[in-house]
Amino acid sequence: MSLQATIRVVPREPLAPWAQGFLIWEKKLKDGSRRKRILTGDRPTSDAFHLGNYVGTLANRVRLQDEYETFLLLADFHLLTTRTSDLEEIGHNIHELVLDYLSVGIDHEKTTIYLQSLVPEVLELAWIFMSLVSVPRAQRIPTLKEMVRDLKLDTASMALLSYPVLQAADILMVKGNLVPVGKDQLSHIELTREIARRFNDTFAPVFPVPEGLVGNVPTLPGTDGQAKMGKSLGNAIFLRDDAETVKRKVMSMYTDPKRIRADIPGRVQGNPVFIYHDAFNDDNAEVEDLKARYRKGKVGDVEVKQKLIAALDRFLEPIRERRARLAADKGLVEEILSRGTARAREECLQTLSEARDAMGLTYFRGREVIQVAK
Secondary structure: OOOOOOOOOOOOOOOOHHHHHHHHHHHHHHOOOOOOEEEEEEOOOOOOOEHHHHHHHHHHHHHHOOOOEEEEEEOHHHHOOOOOOOHHHHHHHHHHHHHHHHHHOOOOOOEEEEEHHHOOHHHHHHHHHHOOOOHHHHHOOHHHHHHHHHOOOOOOOHHHHOHHHHHHHHHHHOOOOEEEOOHHHHHHHHHHHHHHHHHHHHOOOOOOOOEEEOOOOOOOOOOOOOOOOOOOOOOOOEOOOOHHHHHHHHHOOOOOOOOOOOOOOOOOOOOHHHHHHHHHOOOHHHHHHHHHHHHHOOOOHHHHHHHHHHHHHHHHHHHHHHHHHHHOOOOHHHHHHHHHHHHHHHHHHHHHHHHHHHHOOOOOOOOOOOOOOO
16 A cells, blocks of 8 residues: 655745755755765664654655665664663664654655664674774764763663664665764764765675764754753654643743743743744644734733644644554564565675675575585
């Protein structure tokens, strides 16, 4: 079946900041040489995407899939770099995240959605790449120390230290040309570029040298005003939240702490409620009217939030309806993952074969199975 993307935020004049970021992304894609393949992905640490994920990555993936061959990775091996408990929930998380992908318009006929652990050959490619990376080079990845600090780890595991190398194998196994990333991940992409160049120079030109694609997309703040939205922080609105849940979360949103009465002029810039209006309210005239009255002390927070609730429901209701319809199709997620993983594994096997040939690792490759004498 075809799951053609139909859900989108109505274009506005002027465009919301995050939408402007997507235009910058698309300009980068179209300037110069034509890019063919994109690899992107998520660690299944949670079972739901929130509005911040939509603004930061999901909407961009929907836009790019129409022009570029996209591989979307569910990186369960990468999850093990920082977590070895409660692993039994990973399968559930993966199932729910795929439904979220489809509900926002990611089309499995255009985007290859696959599960990392079902492509074991990527580990062999990562092992080959490890021979090209020194320990000091791996330790210079800035996010390594940040992850140890933020997750309150005693030290980095070998899996975490080699995380960027496995990421390089993920990208290069499908010969990805572009990798949409946040600024904090650019150091990983630079290591991938170094690995590709070193392999090509040492053995043979097998791999493209990919580019990181960073759009000018601001982070959507949490409902509590924190700079980051997250499930663990308890400040997120999820794509699958029902109308009553959205109402409850919006009515408790942080606004202007200095505005204790509705007749006091309020601050619009940096106000989370208005940031959400700019991102999701398709009625530009309404947003501008609310801003003007808020600055003059002519409208209360309650009305501003009620208008935001209505706008979010207009945005989320088609996503909820699509998700419910897809969830009722038993076996759909498994079929999509099976087909996507089969294709990704075929790509990896071909790439691995080319890498082995370039290195001269072709001995005893004539038979698929070697019998071990008892």
